[in-house]
Amino acid sequence: MTSTQFKSRLLCDKTPLEKETESIDSIKRALKNPLSQYIIFGIILIALQALSSLGDELRITIIKVSFMSALGSTLIYSMVSIGFCLLLGYSGLASLGTAGFIGIGAYCAFFCLQEWNVPYIVAILFALAVSIVIGVLVGFISLRIEGIYLAIITLGLAEILRYALQAIRATININLKNIVLFGTKIDKTTVYYLIVIVLLILMWITSNMINSPTGRAMLAMKNSTSAAQAYGISLMKYRLLAFVLSTCYAALAGVMYMMYLRSVSTSMSTLFKLATSLNILGAVIIGGAKSIWGVLAGTFIMYGLSPMFLSDVKFLTENPTFITLFTGFLIILVVMFYPGGLAQLVQLGKIKISAFIKKAKEKKYGKSI
Amino acid sequence: MTVFDNLASTLLGSLPSISVLVLATLAVTLIFKTSYTTNFAQGVISAVGSYLVMELMLFYRVPMYIGILAGITAGILIGLFIDIVIFRNGRYVNAIGKQIITMGMVSLLVGVIPFVFKTAGLEAVYLMPMVALNKYVVLSKNIAIQINSLVYFGISAVIVTVVFLLLNLSKWGLGVRSTASNEQVAGMLGINTYVITAASWAIAGALGAVSATMYAGFNMMSNSLFMTTIQVNAFLACILGGFATFYGPVLGAVIIPLISALIGFTAIYIPTLSTWREVLVYVVLLLLILWKPQGLFGPRAVRKV
Amino acid sequence: MAKVFKSLLLGICDKTIMRLKNSSRKYEILQNHRVESSLSRQVKKNNAQLYKLLVATNTAEQIFDIKMYKAIKQYDLSAHWTQRAVNTKYANVCFSSSDNIDVLNTAKRLHAEQINEIAKKRAIYVEKWNQRKQAYLATHIDNQTVIDKSKQDFEQLLQNACGEIDAQFETKYAVAQDKIKVHQSITDRKLASALERKNKLLRNEFQPLSEDTVLSVKDLCMYFGGLHAVEKLSFDVKKGEIFGLIGPNGAGKTTVFNCITQFYKPTSGQLLFNDKQNQTIKLTDYAVHDIVLQGISRTFQNVEVIKEISVLENLLIAATRFYTSSILEHALHLPILRIEEKLIKDRALNLLELMGLSTYKDWYAYGLPYGILKKIEIARALMVQPKLIILDEPAAGLNDTETAELAKLIKRIRDEFNCTILLVEHDMSLVMSVCDRICAISFGKELATGTPKQIQADKSVQEAYLGVVEE
Missing domain, CATH: 1.10.287 (Helix Hairpins)
Structure with a gap:
């Protein structure tokens, strides 16, 4: 480091013209920054809820309540999917234990909030602590058993969790009414805000992770364990990390789910079963396992599309399984022809559009050498 | 009742589960050996078969054996459909991709079943009392065995024997074994791996249909995913026995219900265990698998760098 | 215990x-x-x-000129593109065997017309802007004293x-x-x-190695069940030398490498290494992923380049353990990560430049030719500032010119990066031209160690390669 290095930066060699274009560039750059994208996304989500509440007060329906609650649960499942994207897309670890992990969070929330009457933040921390333990456990298992076998083992583990939770309490009567959140008593709107905030934080952390040496190390581990190990990447460390993160995300989602449901009587076996794990997997595959936005889109297709927009279509309300059929069909098509999922489709579209623009330019000005 | 009586009756009680699980496991193993993937749709394919049987018997008054034959045919057709239409036409399908496609098949079939079958709307029905649910063969003063279980076990044993004979003696069996060890080399040696794989899928579908029909005889068909537990157990049985051999998974499929029965037997004396029975079964399985990741009957593999 | x-x-x-x-x-x-x-x-x-x-030092005229320049730029640009199109056509005609000069001439004519048209339009446009300029200058009068003062x-x-x-x-x-x-x-x-x-x-466990020895393998045995892949193998690698390990197929060369890098835990034997602080350590004390920190990096027989990421990122992966920031800092994207990333990226770019791979830096490794993948692997091995580089069949799959290039590269790496190189190779021309010393093994046992000449003259080596000569 020398002082001339700084002095050379002093000389103002930019013409006013460059300065002008620079300001536009800086806006573009800011929009490309993931953090600002997430903040904009969050603002849109919160604005939707605010509009809906406004409609409630004015006694008109701007946005239907069913739409908002479907959006809320979609966002909750998005948290799980993002964790799963870290696990499948980056670490190459296929897990079918997701339902069990969400169940842990849900049960922790139930016991903390209803039976023990502790603040919600303690419930979240408790759920995280439990899920870290489980994540470490699964991580150790993944060191001994790999690939296709791991999916099956985690499936077995999910069964263990399901039966264990059922043995602890077969049916749970959730009735959360007295929890203070953001200074007011809990209701669907405040929980929704909490969900948006937590989701945004998770998205930000995940995108930081995957663009850092940690994410690269995970990718290396996924592609070639021997190269990864030869260059100092400890399989144990990163597999544990991946599992701990994904279980934590799932558990957080479970806590949010309980708080969002608020009052219902249900049991573990109806809440989270194999179908949940498969749906999350499907969401991640459809969206593209390596892109956060793709995963969000996938989750939306799996969980949000029919209750949010298609709830009025008569055919679908009469045949509720049609949407399952459709998603199955979609999963098969995506894996057959676009293994990168929707994210890959968008990428291909972008390339095609830019090629089209280039062609148009060439037509106008002629080909360059 | 003596301890021996209790033990004997719990063990005999696991016979139906063993017979069902063995068939399901054999199907999963066959597909794993030829397509290098775990078929998550196995349970739903079987469910389609059993729903068809039920539909034919309840609404069309078709005799049972014809119904079962139709169920088997449905299983075979779906198996062939997955292999020939989906797997062969995919552009980028690898092992994990195949696995996920079968998961997609689960969603697809779960969506299809209520459209096609009227019976899917009925809740909690038992299918096909083979002989009679309440007929017993009395073995001793305290031990009796359902005739159904014996019939199931017989069917299952016959089918397993036939499949093993086919595997070891027939040309198809040789093809399966060589495809299992190396698909490309097998292909180069003039074995038509396509036919082999398709045949395996067909047989797996048939096995599935039989197993689901049998399972529906002593368990409820609550919804189209009623075979899930059996399927999960079949996968675990495969890993427990080791995918390396054909007999390993089958033995694994015998072991799992036995473990369950043994835990059930201890639960007679320690009542709190009964709530935790399933948990304990899976924990034991998990520990066994962790102890020998290559399977109880599989060889150890050395990683090449 | x-x-x-x-x-x-x-x-x-x-x-x-x-x-x-x-x-x-x-x-x-x-x-x-x-x-x-x-x-x-x-x-x-x-x-x-x-x-x-x-900005204040500029006269009103200058400020207006900038605006005008911006407005007129598009005409210049389109004229430029048209001209370039003619050049392309010209180049095409020159390179193609068919002499369709007519095509070129019509193209030239057409383009000349186009350029003329553009120039006409431009002239009109410039005229318009000049009028505006006059009007602008009439209203804005420069205050010379202000400008001088700003200057x-x-x-x-x-x-x-x-x-x-x-x-x-x-x-x-x-x-x-x-x-x-x-x-x-x-x-x-x-x-x-x-x-x-x-x-x-x-201390007490072993005699420390002398300064000039980097690696010492002593009585190394590796058994897989009944198979004796390596049996009582001993050799020393001196500092700054290129040491070759040769032998027929299945002689256990790669197994030796895997033992050194701890992918396999040897059945018995001693592996001593002088680490970066010149301290003698026993390699068997370390886990696979800690070996790289001691200063040993390796390449693989069947190239293990990560295909899902770019070439540059492949190099960054090697530096994973050299980031001082923790995972929490990665998750929160704290400044320390950004600073480090820049430093390490610079290093990686330099290495790519040295290897002549700069053009490929943003390419995905998927689908790159084999020779380039091999080079990427070597660059990646250099990323960790190693003391000893282990090359597993670097010339496999390369043609003769590439092999000759590789020989030069290996020598250059030894000289410029100050490291020792241990390599396994089948290509005898490469081994003989590059290596300072060679150890020949067969069925896991040592046959001979010495300079290339000694090895070439050795009877037992000849027998192992060519079979026993009956006399």
């Missing part, structure tokens, strides 16, 4: 050493960054003022800013360096004691 305890203690020692080293490096990076960022802030602040003054101010400010930066740099940099020194002296003391402890642990 005692052995397990000892290796546990050793592990703790190594962890401490690494943590200390990391902390001192991290401190240095952060302090330097603090100086840099505070000065950068200063520069930015000054730049804003300078820019304002610079003066600008000069003054520039001088002031330079002086300020100088002064600030002197003090801040000096303070930072002092702080770094103090911190380093503390960590150095701790480091010394940690190293001492490690030494104590290692």
Whole structure:
């Protein structure tokens, strides 16, 4: 480091013209920054809820309540999917234990909030602590058993969790009414805000992770364990990390789910079963396992599309399984022809559009050498 | 009742589960050996078969054996459909991709079943009392065995024997074994791996249909995913026995219900265990698998760098 | 039991050493960054003022000219593209065998017309702008004194800013360096004691290697069940030499490498290595992923380049353990990560430049030709500043020219990066031309060790390769 290095930066060699274009560039750059994208996304989500509440007060329906609650649960499942994207897309670890992990969070929330009457933040921390333990456990298992076998083992583990939770309490009567959140008593709107905030934080952390040496190390581990190990990447460390993160995300989602449901009587076996794990997997595959936005889109297709927009279509309300059929069909098509999922489709579209623009330019000005 | 009586009756009680699980496991193993993937749709394919049987018997008054034959045919057709239409036409399908496609098949079939079958709307029905649910063969003063279980076990044993004979003696069996060890080399040696794989899928579908029909005889068909537990157990049985051999998974499929029965037997004396029975079964399985990741009957593999 | 305890203690020692080293490096990076960022802030602040003054020094005419330039630019651009199109056609005609000059001529004519048209339009446009300019200048009259004053101010400010930066740099940099020194002296003391402890642990177990030996393999045995892949193999690798390991197929060469890098835990035998601090260590004490920290990096027989990421990122992967920032810092994207990323990226770019791979830096490794993948692997091995590089069949799959290039490259790496090279190879021409010493093995047993000439003359080696000659 020398002082001339700084002095050379002093000389103002930019013409006013460059300065002008620079300001536009800086806006573009800011929009490309993931953090600002997430903040904009969050603002849109919160604005939707605010509009809906406004409609409630004015006694008109701007946005239907069913739409908002479907959006809320979609966002909750998005948290799980993002964790799963870290696990499948980056670490190459296929897990079918997701339902069990969400169940842990849900049960922790139930016991903390209803039976023990502790603040919600303690419930979240408790759920995280439990899920870290489980994540470490699964991580150790993944060191001994790999690939296709791991999916099956985690499936077995999910069964263990399901039966264990059922043995602890077969049916749970959730009735959360007295929890203070953001200074007011809990209701669907405040929980929704909490969900948006937590989701945004998770998205930000995940995108930081995957663009850092940690994410690269995970990718290396996924592609070639021997190269990864030869260059100092400890399989144990990163597999544990991946599992701990994904279980934590799932558990957080479970806590949010309980708080969002608020009052219902249900049991573990109806809440989270194999179908949940498969749906999350499907969401991640459809969206593209390596892109956060793709995963969000996938989750939306799996969980949000029919209750949010298609709830009025008569055919679908009469045949509720049609949407399952459709998603199955979609999963098969995506894996057959676009293994990168929707994210890959968008990428291909972008390339095609830019090629089209280039062609148009060439037509106008002629080909360059 | 003596301890021996209790033990004997719990063990005999696991016979139906063993017979069902063995068939399901054999199907999963066959597909794993030829397509290098775990078929998550196995349970739903079987469910389609059993729903068809039920539909034919309840609404069309078709005799049972014809119904079962139709169920088997449905299983075979779906198996062939997955292999020939989906797997062969995919552009980028690898092992994990195949696995996920079968998961997609689960969603697809779960969506299809209520459209096609009227019976899917009925809740909690038992299918096909083979002989009679309440007929017993009395073995001793305290031990009796359902005739159904014996019939199931017989069917299952016959089918397993036939499949093993086919595997070891027939040309198809040789093809399966060589495809299992190396698909490309097998292909180069003039074995038509396509036919082999398709045949395996067909047989797996048939096995599935039989197993689901049998399972529906002593368990409820609550919804189209009623075979899930059996399927999960079949996968675990495969890993427990080791995918390396054909007999390993089958033995694994015998072991799992036995473990369950043994835990059930201890639960007679320690009542709190009964709530935790399933948990304990899976924990034991998990520990066994962790102890020998290559399977109880599989060889150890050395990683090449 | 005692052995397990000892290796546990050793592990703790190594962890401490690494943590200390990391902390001192991290401190240095952060302090330097603090100086840099505070000065950068200063520069930015000054730049804003300078820019304002610079605009003020412009006359109204100049300011208008810039606007006009921007408006007219599109015509120049399209004329430029049209001209380029003609050039392309010309080049095509020159290179193609068919002499369709007519096509070229019509194209030229057409394009000339186009250019003419553009020029006409441009002239009209310029005229319009000139009129606007007149109108503009009529309303905006330059105040010469103001402009002069701004010019003066600008000069003054520039001088002031330079002086300020100088002064600030002197003090801040000096303070930072002092702080770094103090911190380093503390960590150095701790480091010394940690190293001492490690030494104590290692003492008595083996004789330390002499300065000029890097790796010593002694009585190495590796059995897979009944298969004796390597049996009682011993050799020493001297500092700065290129050591070759040759043998027929299945002689156990790669197994030896895997034992050295701990992918396999040897059945018995001693593997000693002089690490980066010139301390002798037993490689079997370390886990696979810790070997790279001691200064050994390797390439693979069947190229293990990560296909899902770009070539540059492949190099960055090798540096994963050289980041001082923790996972939490990665998750929150703290500044330390950004600084480190820049430093390590620069290193990687330099290496790519050296390997002649700069053009491929943003390409995905998927689908790149084999020769390039091999080069990427070597670059990646160099990323970790190794003391010993292990090359597993570097010439496999390369053609003759590529092999000759590789030979040069290997020698260059040895000289420029100051490291020792251990290689396994089938290509005898490469081995004989590059290696200083060679060890020939067959069925896991040593046949002979010596210079290439000695090996070529050795009877037993000839027999192993060509079969026993019956006399």
